[in-house]
Amino acid sequence: MPKAVSHIITRPGRTHGDPDVEIPVAEDLVTEPGNPVREEDLSYYGREHPIEAHFIENSADREWLWTVYTPEFAEWRRRHEERERPLAEAGEVSGDIAPTSEPQPDIDVTESIRAKARELGFGETGFTRYDRRYTYTSRKRWVKFTHAICLALEQDYAATQTLPSEESEHAHFGTYEIEEAYCLELAKHIRSLGYHAQIHGHSDSSAPYIPLFVSAGLGQLGANGQLLSPHFGSRARLMVITTDAPVTHDEPIDYGINQFCENCQVCVNRCPSNALAKDKVWWRGAKKNKVSYKRCRPIMGRYDGCAICMKTCPVQRYGMKPVMEHYVATGEVLGKGTHNLEGYTLKDKGYFGPKEKPHFDKGFFDIPRGKEEDWLFEKFKERMAKEGAPPDGEAADFANVVKEAIDKSHSKVGQVEPQQ
């Protein structure tokens, strides 16, 4: 049944030089710009219970990942980390580098930075306040500047549609390598305008970035826990640059995604491990479909990053404009129920068409949890309960292993951020 249109959103085209696109939003999809937030809850949790970076909180399963990679993929990841390390290290100290010209405080440099970002290849660029309430505990003293430039780089389209696969993982990690290099270039440009620029990378992220992107009008949070942006859906890799440059903040937009995801539910229904929740809950001041990390991570690790929630999102596959146009014309979700959108193959389980899902034994989800050092203690305690106190010297060896785990958990390169 055709729907009445509430409003039409005009956004820049997918790549530099493309004409603008117009996205119609149906009346019955309208909720609010951005995502629902309770400001007082967000402030309370940010102050009293700040979150910590995934790579610190979940260092145990980070180590486990390497044990389930194929030898070929492990080697690829090692090479990726070698390529990425100098880029990440340059980003880490980027905020300390002095500007290369005198600032002109009366000139708003927003459009100069946006144009440069588009020229470099970023598909989406937006400006907002860097909201410190989201900052990870370990990064609170690192963040220097108040304005956030949100930068999304598209991941290869064709490779993404092969999810889950090593090809799509190469696209995933490879996009970050390119993006980090682009950010270094953009930071140089900002310094040439007379201002500082601090690069917030993906492996050393300072916060969950999606709320910043939503505030900057670059999309809305989807039921799969990912940013659904106009051209890429969730097929974009996100980084942030903070700056002291005088910029004009963008505003959040209602693309209709809050309600569309409630109607669609393809990602929720297709998730192989039932890690996605049908209903939204309030979580630390944000209303969202909360991803079950303990169900997501085991399959993500064992099946090439999984991301079937990304693969089966119609906004990712077709783009927001055709999806919203189809909804206005028919009241239906484009691609829903079809093999093309919903079908996927798991390497040792075969093909699953619409309404078909794999089964996993309970033991499949039993992987190391939490911090590596805590996990080691748990295993040590279990062993002592069975075998009694360890022989002389073994306790000292254990302490060394724990120390090594603590040191490693603060090494930032080589992280795989989960869905948020």
Added chain:
Amino acid sequence: MNAFDRETLDALFDELQREWHGKHQLDRLIRDAHLAIALHDANRPLGQDIDPWVAALIHRHSSSD
């Protein structure tokens, strides 16, 4: 009109790859093909934005449903 099944989709994308592999148009044509398949499956017209080569590909493979 039937929605594309898995075998037909494999054949369709195999043909697209055979014809355009290594050429700069490949990315755009794959995007167009996914959208065209979805519109076909929803019994909607493909519209003017779909590349004619892709439209013909969809027509050929849908005829063999």
